[in-house]
Amino acid sequence: MAKKPHPYIPNSVPEVKAEMLRAVGASSAEELYAEMIPDRLLFKRRMELPKALPAEHDLKRHVAGILSRDSTCAETLSFLGGGCWNHFVPRVCDEIAGRSEFLTAYAGGYYSDLGRFQANWEFQSLICELVGMEVSGIPTYDWGSAAGNAVRMASRLTGRREILVPASMSPARLGVVANFCNTTKMPDALKIRKVAYDPETGKLDLNDLKKRISAKSACVYFENPGYLGVIEDQGEEIAEITHGAGAEVVVGVDPISLGVLAPPSDYGADIVCGEVQPLGVHMSAGGGLAGFIASRDEERYVSEYPLRLISVTGTKVEGEYGFGQAKYERTSYMAREKAKDWVGTTTALHGIIAAVYMSLLGPEGMKEVGEAILLKSHYAAERLSEIEGVEAKFPSFFKEILLNIDATGKKVKRVNKALLKRGIFGGKDISREFPELGQSALTCVTEVHSKAGIDRFAAELEAVLR
Amino acid sequence: MTEPKVRPYHAAAWSEPLIHELGRSGERGVILPEVEADVRKAVGKPELLILKSMRRKAKPGLPELSQPQVLRHWLRLSQMTLGMEAEIDLGVGTCTMKYSPKVNEELAAMVANMHPDQPEESMQGLLEVAWRFANVYLREVSGLDAFTFQPPGGSAGAFNNAAIMRRYHELNGELDQRDEIITTIFSHPCDAACPATAGFKVVTLYPDEETGYPSVEALKAAVSRRTAGIFVTNPEDTGIFNGHIDEWTSIVHEVGGLCAYDQANLNAVMGVTRAADAGFDLCFFNLHKTFSSPHGSSGPGSGAVGVTEELEEYLPVPVIIKEGEEYHLDYDRPKSIGRVRDFLGNLQVVVRAYAWAAAMGADGLREAAEVSMINNQYLSEKMKEVPGVTKPYGGKRLDQVRWSLEKLKKETGCGIDDVNHRVIDYGVQSFFTSHHPWVVPEPFTPEPCETYSKADIDYWIAVLKRVCEEAYEDPKILKEAPHNSSIHALDSAPFDDPERWAMSWRAYRRKMK
Numbered sequence: 019m020a021k022k023p024h025p026y027i028p029n030s031v032p033e034v035k036a037e038m039l040r041a042v043g044a045s046s047a048e049e050l051y052a053e054m055i056p057d058r059l060l061f062k063r064r065m066e067l068p069k070a071l072p073a074e075h076d077l078k079r080h081v082a083g084i085l086s087r088d089s090t091c092a093e094t095l096s097f098l099g100g101g102c103w104n105h106f107v108p109r110v111c112d113e114i115a116g117r118s119e120f121l122t123a124y125a126g127g128y129y130s131d132l133g134r135f136q137a138n139w140e141f142q143s144l145i146c147e148l149v150g151m152e153v154s155g156i157p158t159y160d161w162g163s164a165a166g167n168a169v170r171m172a173s174r175l176t177g178r179r180e181i182l183v184p185a186s187m188s189p190a191r192l193g194v195v196a197n198f199c200n201t202t203k204m205p206d207a208l209k210i211r212k213v214a215y216d217p218e219t220g221k222l223d224l225n226d227l228k229k230r231i232s233a234k235s236a237c238v239y240f241e242n243p244g245y246l247g248v249i250e251d252q253g254e255e256i257a258e259i260t261h262g263a264g265a266e267v268v269v270g271v272d273p274i275s276l277g278v279l280a281p282p283s284d285y286g287a288d289i290v291c292g293e294v295q296p297l298g299v300h301m302s303a304g305g306g307l308a309g310f311i312a313s314r315d316e317e318r319y320v321s322e323y324p325l326r327l328i329s330v331t332g333t334k335v336e337g338e339y340g341f342g343q344a345k346y347e348r349t350s351y352m353a354r355e356k357a358k359d360w361v362g363t364t365t366a367l368h369g370i371i372a373a374v375y376m377s378l379l380g381p382e383g384m385k386e387v388g389e390a391i392l393l394k395s396h397y398a399a400e401r402l403s404e405i406e407g408v409e410a411k412f413p414s415f416f417k418e419i420l421l422n423i424d425a426t427g428k429k430v431k432r433v434n435k436a437l438l439k440r441g442i443f444g445g446k447d448i449s450r451e452f453p454e455l456g457q458s459a460l461t462c463v464t465e466v467h468s469k470a471g472i473d474r475f476a477a478e479l480e481a482v483l484r
Numbered sequence: 485m486t487e488p489k490v491r492p493y494h495a496a497a498w499s500e501p502l503i504h505e506l507g508r509s510g511e512r513g514v515i516l517p518e519v520e521a522d523v524r525k526a527v528g529k530p531e532l533l534i535l536k537s538m539r540r541k542a543k544p545g546l547p548e549l550s551q552p553q554v555l556r557h558w559l560r561l562s563q564m565t566l567g568m569e570a571e572i573d574l575g576v577g578t579c580t581m582k583y584s585p586k587v588n589e590e591l592a593a594m595v596a597n598m599h600p601d602q603p604e605e606s607m608q609g610l611l612e613v614a615w616r617f618a619n620v621y622l623r624e625v626s627g628l629d630a631f632t633f634q635p636p637g638g639s640a641g642a643f644n645n646a647a648i649m650r651r652y653h654e655l656n657g658e659l660d661q662r663d664e665i666i667t668t669i670f671s672h673p674c675d676a677a678c679p680a681t682a683g684f685k686v687v688t689l690y691p692d693e694e695t696g697y698p699s700v701e702a703l704k705a706a707v708s709r710r711t712a713g714i715f716v717t718n719p720e721d722t723g724i725f726n727g728h729i730d731e732w733t734s735i736v737h738e739v740g741g742l743c744a745y746d747q748a749n750l751n752a753v754m755g756v757t758r759a760a761d762a763g764f765d766l767c768f769f770n771l772h773k774t775f776s777s778p779h780g781s782s783g784p785g786s787g788a789v790g791v792t793e794e795l796e797e798y799l800p801v802p803v804i805i806k807e808g809e810e811y812h813l814d815y816d817r818p819k820s821i822g823r824v825r826d827f828l829g830n831l832q833v834v835v836r837a838y839a840w841a842a843a844m845g846a847d848g849l850r851e852a853a854e855v856s857m858i859n860n861q862y863l864s865e866k867m868k869e870v871p872g873v874t875k876p877y878g879g880k881r882l883d884q885v886r887w888s889l890e891k892l893k894k895e896t897g898c899g900i901d902d903v904n905h906r907v908i909d910y911g912v913q914s915f916f917t918s919h920h921p922w923v924v925p926e927p928f929t930p931e932p933c934e935t936y937s938k939a940d941i942d943y944w945i946a947v948l949k950r951v952c953e954e955a956y957e958d959p960k961i962l963k964e965a966p967h968n969s970s971i972h973a974l975d976s977a978p979f980d981d982p983e984r985w986a987m988s989w990r991a992y993r994r995k996m997k
Contacts, residue, residue: 024848026583026776026843026935027851027852027855028935029859029938030851030934035854037938038858039858041862041865042864044858044861047854047858050857050861050880054725054879054881055727055753055756056727058730059727059757059762060757061758061761064755064850065624065755065850067620067621067841067846067849068620068845069845070843070844071842071843077587077839077843078587081591081839081842082591082594084612084613085594085595085609085613085835087608087609088594088595088608088609088610089602090595090596090597090598091597091598091599094606096599096602098599098601098602100601101826101827102599102600102826104597104599108514110513110555113555114555114558117559117567118562118567118569119562119565119567119570120562120567120780121584121589121778121780122567122569122584122778122779122780123565123567123779124568124573124576124579124581125576125579125782126576126913126914127905127908128974129495129908129914129970129971129974130495130565130908130913130966131564131565131566132495132564132970133500133560133561133562133565134561134565134781136500136502136561136564137558137561137562138781139987140502140561142987142988143504143988143989143990144503144546146987146988146989146990146991147546147990148544151990152990152994154988155987156782159636159640159783159825160636160825160826162823162825163640188826190826191823191826193822193823194822194823194826196822196823197647197822197823198681200650200683202650202654202659202683203660204650207683249534249535251535253538276540278534278539278540279534279538279539279540280537280538280540280541281540281544300596300597301597301598301599301600302592302595302596302830302831302832303595303598303602303607303828303831304599304600304826305784305828305830306596306832307636307825307826307827308784315986315987315988315994320982320985327987328987329985329986330502330992331974331978331984332974332975333972333973333974333975334972334974334975335971335972338972339971340974341974342976344985345980350639350673350676350677352919353677354677354688354920355676355677355680355686355688356680357673357677357680360639360643360674360678362637362638362639362640362674363638363639363779363785364637364783364784365783366781366783367780367781367782367783368784374554374558376546377513377547378513378514379514380507380513380548381544381545381546381548382548383513383516384543389531390519392527392530393519393523393524393527394519396527397523400526400527414535434603438603438605443599443603443606446601465517465519466517468517469523
């Protein structure tokens with residue numbers, strides 16, 4: 019069969035392939051495979067796959083043809099959040115994200131990839147400023163994975179095996195943490211215990227915390243803002259109770275709130291984790307996530323990180339900076355099963371994008387974005403609460419409003435279907451995740467929403483509920 | 485044939501300051517969307533919306549720069565990064581540094597503004613792409629039956645598979661008995677670290693001196709009623725294919741264990757040999773390696789997992805299913821391991837992988853495999869010209885070879901680290917050596933995948949040859965390398981010194997005082 023050379027495969031030119039086969043003294047690829055793989059394991063037929071589309075134009079028409087059926091939050095008014103959020107992405111973030119060098123680098127050395135290491139380090143530097151810590155690393159997969167690593171760090175630090183988490187935590191994120199903790203009866207498993215939240219405020223129930231915390235508790239994990247949107251303002255009390263029991267305080271944060279909200283270090287956090295995506299990374303249907311971990315610069319904490327930690331250093335030229343991996347023998351690349359959890363290909367590019375974002379916004383921009391979110395979300399809460407039967411349930415929130423519609427007798431699912439017909443993605447239906455909260459939608463408003471958009475939502479919601 | 489002339493390279497050397505040292509107070513890189521006056525009027529002062537105790541007191545210590553200066557800083561850092569596209573990156577083996585077609589970036593960008601919880605009817609296209617890539621392409625490549633894209637990297641795929649094994653034995657009531665995972669030393673470290681994180685004890689098999697992989701007898705001696713399963717890469721990171729792999733899976737199945745295949749090194753065997761046909765129950769693919777999605781300076785990637793029909797119900801939720809012509813997210817799976825990551829995984833990576841596979845088709849995938857394999861034979865042949873290099877273990881290799889510079893080190897004092905510092909002076913990326921432990925002394929592992937032309941391989945070999953010759957002629961050249969890099973020899977002592985390491989500007993400033 020005469021084949022056209024494929025544009026992605028230079029040596030698919032038949033003459034070249036033949037020349038190379040001659041150079042290695044073989045007559046065909048089959049002959050070589052037969053020397054390396056036993057006959058019984060060779061796949062003998064041609065794979066049955068759709069016809070190839072080697073022409074870029076045809077490929078684009080095919081794939082774009084499928085994807086263009088979808089709607090996105092760019093043209094559809096969306097109030098979805100709950101772990102992946104629609105925030106403003108500055109064009110410079112896209113520009114750097116698309117730079118060939120960062121996009122296609124991987125495992126180069128300290129010299130040849132100096133810029134990549136400096137970029138990784140600057141992400142650490144900038145996120146540390148937001149959370150008030152001194153150590154961070156190259157981000158991991160998502161907030162849930164970061165929380166999973168963080169509570170395991172706490173367990174190793176304390177030698178204890180119980181993890182306390184708020185019952186208001188995202189079930190999906192808790193699911194990720196549960197896989198890290200291991201919910202079986204294996205000897206190394208960590209036990210997760212849920213601490214109740216106040217049904218009026220959504221904040222942690224401190225009495226329940228006091229009841230549940232014990233000398234077995236490795237850490238108390240809580241979030242700011244939490245999955246249900248609530249700003250947890252009892253951080254200091256929680257930290258006092260936790261430290262009193264000899265446990266670690268682990269706080270998960272949405273860093274886009276930290277221009278206006280107190281950093282977790284102010285209220286006693288020992289380990290901070292959270293989600294990087296709000297800082298300039300596109301949602302990409304959930305593919306934009308990246309989780310960070312941060313802590314104080316103490317050797318006992320540093321020793322427990324699974325992540326790659328980049329340190330700055332000097333060179334033989336005065337004033338010149340170099341970068342490299344700190345305490346690398348901790349990692350699974352060095353220690354295999356004896357490592358601190360594992361590390362792998364995670365989300366370094368998202369970390370770099372977030373670093374660009376933080377350097378674009380600066381302290382004033384971070385304050386302004388936080389204020390814009392607060393103003394718009396509270397405006398939305400006021401407008402939406404004016405609708406009969408609609409209640410913004412928890413009073414102290416950042417960007418997610420727990421919108422309850424019990425009094426209307428309607429179901430969120432049906433309301434959202436009707437909203438979709440009007441070109442709106444309504445808030446996330448959490449009636450199955452939190453049956454105790456009735457028919458509630460986690461309604462996310464950020465700096466990207468305009469007053470006109472919020473007003474339109476309020477009008478459409480009112481029409482749908484009528 | 486004339487040897488290609490090695491060309492000197494000089495890296496960009498901007499002596500770029502840290503971002504915290506740039507800009508001045510008051511500068512702004514970007515203005516946030518407007519907050520309308522009516523909104524401000526209706527809501528009042530934003531600080532009053534937060535309880536006083538929760539208000540941030542001191543502004544975060546971020547730098548203040550205008551937009552052109554921010555862009556310039558990050559551009560300079562990018563220029564001081566030797567990205568794969570600008571050079572011949574075949575020295576970074578096990579990583580399959582293949583070309584990521586540019587058109588795929590445009591296609592992936594189509595999903596940039598989608599939210600994962602959008603109504604299913606608004607994301608049928610994306611779900612179709614993901615479903616088709618799994619159930620048409622990966623199914624045919626692996627022979628397995630059901631798939632998930634939730635694991636966002638290769639190691640996360642291994643962890644996902646450890647969690648499935650854990651759940652499988654738990655539901656069968658055997659977990660208290662089955663607490664051991666067997667792997668091999670030339671399997672990726674994740675095949676040991678992820679099962680360990682999942683709570684298993686890990687037993688590591690070492691290679692037979694002749695074949696380069698552990699013998700069937702070694703496996704037989706290792707399995708028992710305690711065996712939960714095996715995690716094995718094949719071809720291993722040495723490029724050697726374990727031809728007894730189907731016997732291995734039978735042995736493990738006989739004692740009641742499961743078999744997980746790490747398919748990170750799939751590239752040279754696509755359409756040549758399949759996971760299911762070797763008896764595996766689970767496997768994972770690195771879509772950022774074999775399936776062309778760019779490596780992104782180390783992620784986002786995707787560790788796509790495939791399992792047999794028997795294990796389908798253990799996959800993390802949600803699973804993308806097709807009913808009639810519609811695609812749905814199925815959450816109702818009582819035996820599921822739950823979640824290994826929030827939402828659906830890195831679907832923008834899946835879009836790229838689908839586009840690549842669609843451009844290749846059956847013959848293209850096979851061609852990519854064959855050319856990768858032939859490239860490796862050719863590179864191996866050329867390696868004979870390079871002084872100081874040896875090949876531990878006999879036999880031909882598929883996608884790569886784990887070579888040794890032990891001879892060079894003994895004869896010149898220059899080992900892999902020295903060579904790695906010198907090759908970049910000729911515009912070639914530092915090689916991937918090997919994960920630890922270095923069972924092969926002074927290792928390096930080039931992987932000349934289908935992206936690289938014959939001329940590329942010839943050039944790369946010419947560089948390595950020149951550098952090794954330099955080691956014999958004047959080792960100082962290597963010992964003092966790199967000579968034309970972005971920076972001069974760095975001081976690595978602080979990396980392991982708590983008093984001197986600094987993972988942030990804050991720590992650096994404090995420690996410099």
